[in-house]
Amino acid sequence: MFQNRLLAFVLMMGFPVACSSPAPDAPLTEIPLPAGFAETVAQIAPKDNSLTEARAQLGRRLFYDSRLSRDKSISCSSCHLQKNGFADPRPQSLGVEGRKGKRNAPHLANLAWVATGLFWDGRAKTLEEQAGKPIEDTLEMDLPMDQAVARLAADPKDVLEFQAAFGQGPNRDTLQKALASFMRTLVSANSRYDAYMAGDRSALDDAEQRGRELFLSSRTGCFHCHGEQTTTNDGFFNNGSHVEGGDPGLQALTGRTGDLGRFRVPNLRNVEVTAPYMHDGSLGTLQAVIEQYNKGGRGHPSTDPQIEVLNLSAQEQADLIAFLKSLTDHKFLTDPRFAAP
Amino acid sequence: MRWPKLLTIGLFNVCFAFAACSDGKTGETTPVGGAAGSTAASGGSGGSGRGTLVGLDGGPNATVGEDGFSAACEESTNAPPNNSGRLSVNIQLLLGNNPLVFGEKNAMADGDSYLPSNTRLFLSQIALMKQGVRTPVTLLNADNQPARYGVHLVNAGDIASLKFGIQAVPGTYDGLSFIVGISEACNTSSSPLKAPLDSASQMKWPHSAGYLFVLLGGTFEGSNSAMLPKNVHMGSPFGPARFAPKISVPGPVVIAENSTAIDLKISIDKLLKAAAMPTDLSDVSLLPGEEIVAGERLRRHLKEVEAFSFSAAQDP
Numbered sequence: 001m002f003q004n005r006l007l008a009f010v011l012m013m014g015f016p017v018a019c020s021s022p023a024p025d026a027p028l029t030e031i032p033l034p035a036g037f038a039e040t041v042a043q044i045a046p047k048d049n050s051l052t053e054a055r056a057q058l059g060r061r062l063f064y065d066s067r068l069s070r071d072k073s074i075s076c077s078s079c080h081l082q083k084n085g086f087a088d089p090r091p092q093s094l095g096v097e098g099r100k101g102k103r104n105a106p107h108l109a110n111l112a113w114v115a116t117g118l119f120w121d122g123r124a125k126t127l128e129e130q131a132g133k134p135i136e137d138t139l140e141m142d143l144p145m146d147q148a149v150a151r152l153a154a155d156p157k158d159v160l161e162f163q164a165a166f167g168q169g170p171n172r173d174t175l176q177k178a179l180a181s182f183m184r185t186l187v188s189a190n191s192r193y194d195a196y197m198a199g200d201r202s203a204l205d206d207a208e209q210r211g212r213e214l215f216l217s218s219r220t221g222c223f224h225c226h227g228e229q230t231t232t233n234d235g236f237f238n239n240g241s242h243v244e245g246g247d248p249g250l251q252a253l254t255g256r257t258g259d260l261g262r263f264r265v266p267n268l269r270n271v272e273v274t275a276p277y278m279h280d281g282s283l284g285t286l287q288a289v290i291e292q293y294n295k296g297g298r299g300h301p302s303t304d305p306q307i308e309v310l311n312l313s314a315q316e317q318a319d320l321i322a323f324l325k326s327l328t329d330h331k332f333l334t335d336p337r338f339a340a341p
Numbered sequence: 342m343r344w345p346k347l348l349t350i351g352l353f354n355v356c357f358a359f360a361a362c363s364d365g366k367t368g369e370t371t372p373v374g375g376a377a378g379s380t381a382a383s384g385g386s387g388g389s390g391r392g393t394l395v396g397l398d399g400g401p402n403a404t405v406g407e408d409g410f411s412a413a414c415e416e417s418t419n420a421p422p423n424n425s426g427r428l429s430v431n432i433q434l435l436l437g438n439n440p441l442v443f444g445e446k447n448a449m450a451d452g453d454s455y456l457p458s459n460t461r462l463f464l465s466q467i468a469l470m471k472q473g474v475r476t477p478v479t480l481l482n483a484d485n486q487p488a489r490y491g492v493h494l495v496n497a498g499d500i501a502s503l504k505f506g507i508q509a510v511p512g513t514y515d516g517l518s519f520i521v522g523i524s525e526a527c528n529t530s531s532s533p534l535k536a537p538l539d540s541a542s543q544m545k546w547p548h549s550a551g552y553l554f555v556l557l558g559g560t561f562e563g564s565n566s567a568m569l570p571k572n573v574h575m576g577s578p579f580g581p582a583r584f585a586p587k588i589s590v591p592g593p594v595v596i597a598e599n600s601t602a603i604d605l606k607i608s609i610d611k612l613l614k615a616a617a618m619p620t621d622l623s624d625v626s627l628l629p630g631e632e633i634v635a636g637e638r639l640r641r642h643l644k645e646v647e648a649f650s651f652s653a654a655q656d657p
Contacts, residue, residue: 036540038533115541216547218630227540228547229533235543256444258458304458305558305571306632 021190021331028056028182028337034110034189035197036229041112041184049128049177051184054165057341059182061161062175064340067151069141071096076134076179077340079105083333085270086186091281095140102139103247104281109188109269109332116234120263120279121250127180132172145172188269188332196326197229204326211323214316220293221306222320225265231327232267239263240297240307241278249279260302270333272325286324290317409477410466410491414527416535418479418491426511426596427481432495432503433606433652434460441609443497446562449610453563460497460609461544461556463537465523466587467491467507469514469594481506490527494537494544495607509596516592517605517651521643522554522576522585544576552576554585555639557612573616575636586643590651604652615642 022030029051031041045051062068066075079093079101080086086108093101103120111118117125124130134140135148152158152170159169166174193212195203204212215222227233236250242261251259263279277283283292292298294317296309312320332338411418434441437450446454468475480488483501487508496502522528527538528551536542544553557573595601616635620642627633 036533038535038539115536218628218633221630223547224543227545230540232540233543233545234541254444257446258444258456301560305560 022335022337024336026337027053028060028185029053031185031187032189034187034230035194036227037113039113041187044112045181045184046126046128049180051181052165054161055178055181056185057182058161058165059178059180060185060338061341062179063182068135068143068148069096070143070147074141079134079140080108082335082338083273085109085188085274085333086338087274089275091276091284093140095137096142099139099142103279104276106264106266107270107274108183108186109329110186110230110267112184112187113230114234116236117264121253122236122264123253127183128173128176131176131179131183145175149175186332186338188329190331191269191327191329193323193326194329204323207319207322208326209323210316211319211321212326214312214320215323220310220312220320221308222293224306226268230267231269232265235265236262237265238300238302238304238307239265239278240292240300240303241280241282242300242302243298244300247279258302261300268324268327270328272328273333286321287317290320408466408468408475410468410524412526414490414524414530414534416489418487418489424479424508424510425598426509427598427600428507428509428594428596429600429602430505430507430517431602431604432505433604434495434497434503435606435608436610437608441497449561449563451563451565453561453565455559455561455569455610455613457497457557457559457609459543459556459558460495461542461553462495462521462607463492463523463544463552463554463585464495464505464519464521465490465492465527465585466518466520468518469507469509469596470516470518470589470592471512471514475518476509478507478509481508488537489535490523490538492523492527492537494542506600507596511596511598514592514594514596516590517594518587518589520585520587523552524585528552528585546576550576553636555612555636557609557616568617569613570616570631570635572632573613573635573639574630574632575616575639584640586640588644588649590649592651594651606650606652608646608648608650611646611648612639612643615639615646615648618642 021032029042033040042051049055063076066072066078068075073096079088081088084107088105091104093105095101106120111127114127116122118127118130119133124133132145135143136145149170149172152162152175162168162170162174162178165178168174192203192208196212214220215226216228225233225235225237225239236259238249238261241263242249246261248260250262251257253259271277271286275284275286277286277289283289290312293307294310294312297303297307434443436447436455439447441447441457441460443457443460446456449455465480466477467480468477470476480491480493482488482493483504485506488505493505494502523538527534529549530538531549533539538544538552542552544556546552553574553576555573555575558571560571561569590605594603616639618638620638622634622637625637627637
């Protein structure tokens with residue numbers, strides 16, 4: 001009797017977490033809804049690329065397919081590693097022939113809800129548009145799209161899968177849509193901070209809760225860009241990382257004086273494992289990030305006026321880092337549904 | 342061990358509750374709220390402290406609140422069928438007498454320059470005025486559809502947001518009124534909301550503390566650069582919609598079935614000056630932050646600086 005009650009108790013304790021994360025063999029389209037979002041991925045997927053299991057699985061396979069690079073040496077997964085939250089542990093990614101990229105590869109969690117533009121400079125308005133650019137970029141996969149399509153069209157298995165997913169064979173449009181569909185399924189919503197936001201106040205320890213309070217305080221102002229629940233406001237800001245002569249960021253697209261050094265605000269999902277940080281991968285640790293913010297950035301006059309010296313103590317910095325680490329979603333980092341098929 | 346943390350969170354929330362005057366009722370104050378969940382009232386306003394969080398309820402039987410607007414945070418705001426008139430409102434953001442050029446240095450009257458990096462404000466509860474009577478109208482978005490929650494986000498960085506529409510009964514009206522902010526129901530929603538009230542609005546505050554109503558960010562250069570605030574965050578985490586200043590812009594305003602247009606000027610320099618005006622804030626306990634102090638100054642002086650006007654009379 002006691003064992004039954006104990007078992008029931010243990011099962012109940014695990015129930016909230018178990019219910020919030022899909023089973024390892026669940027469809028890719030079984031997607032949790034992270035806190036802070038009002039619409040599911042299925043609801044916000046574009047009408048011309050509604051999310052289906054066939055499309056997501058095809059996109060997953062293509063994500064790991066090195067035929068999409070000129071010399072067949074790399075795939076999307078070469079620079080977006082699942083164990084790193086689909087980020088790249090190198091400051092700049094290496095493309096074909098070891099060509100060095102310009103910026104740090106962003107992590108890929110929860111991009112389904114981005115409406116303001118993808119890449120660090122927002123130049124791709126949709127996931128579909130974003131998906132094709134690294135394939136053709138000469139510093140990355142360096143393969144013209146017509147050649148990528150031709151490789152897929154030459155494989156009957158690929159043709160069948162595209163037909164099943166889109167009713168047509170591989171072409172630029174369906175290739176990009178498949179990859180976008182897979183990326184939409186990459187949703188992280190099972191960190192300890194998620195449990196805390198869902199009401200489990202024991203999910204964060206004392207240091208993490210102190211760090212959270214600092215994060216959400218006017219004193220640090222972190223929440224202005226990295227909101228309380230979504231951890232990003234999807235805006236473009238100069239957070240003090242810009243240096244004279246450095247990457248102009250958004251300004252290269254808009255030409256506006258005020259857009260100098262502005263980059264997309266990434267969400268902080270799994271930030272513990274997505275180092276290095278910033279658009280240029282210049283900060284290798286969370287400690288370095290906090291220190292840069294603590295001193296008010298690198299001092300360039302283009303820095304956003306909200307960035308100021310914080311005068312955080314060593315303990316406060318440690319608390320902030322502890323909180324940031326609570327955003328790690330170990331299920332997301334190891335989910336076999338996102339791994340190479 | 343847990344109570345001190347709860348108390349800290351409670352004090353955080355308390356410090357956001359404050360007395361405010363708005364709606365032309367000078368002297369009407371609501372005391373600083375007590376512990377979370379308590380209510381406080383004074384004067385004739387019956388103001389509340391944190392009060393009850395209102396979720397996304399409503400629907401066809403939603404309680405009608407002040408001025409005829411829904412008391413609930415309703416996503417859909419369908420226009421009554423006899424509202425066959427259309428008015429297009431073009432927003433002109435000004436710095437002095439000149440259009441504000443977002444993202445670029447703008448010359449100011451005193452010879453300084455201002456580079457706006459973030460200029461956002463919510464407008465909602467749009468109403469037409471006639472002989473002292475306010476009649477709510479339907480706010481239309483850029484697609485000429487009823488705007489979600491009846492809210493429009495003006496964002497200087499988004500040209501498309503510098504225009505909104507109104508659907509109303511055709512006629513000639515004395516003016517337009519709106520609140521600079523959002524309703525209490527939306528401000529205290531316990532559920533995540535869609536655009537323009539999502540996190541991408543950049544207007545959400547944490548701890549269920551509601552939204553900013555006005556967000557100004559920019560840098561000044563020149564000898565007077567320290568006189569105006571570079572960041573202004575005006576919001577109202579709790580309390581009734583009265584905390585969102587209600588503005589009346591005299592017209593006339595003509596609504597016709599063949600759509601008419603009118604230009605609404607918003608003087609950003611006047612907003613900045615209001616945010617810097619000497620103000621006795623001893624009746625309220627604000628969180629630290631110059632931007633929050635500036636925001637409270639702005640709230641209290643917004644009406645008197647007359648930052649909103651129509652550029653020219655419409656042809657009736």
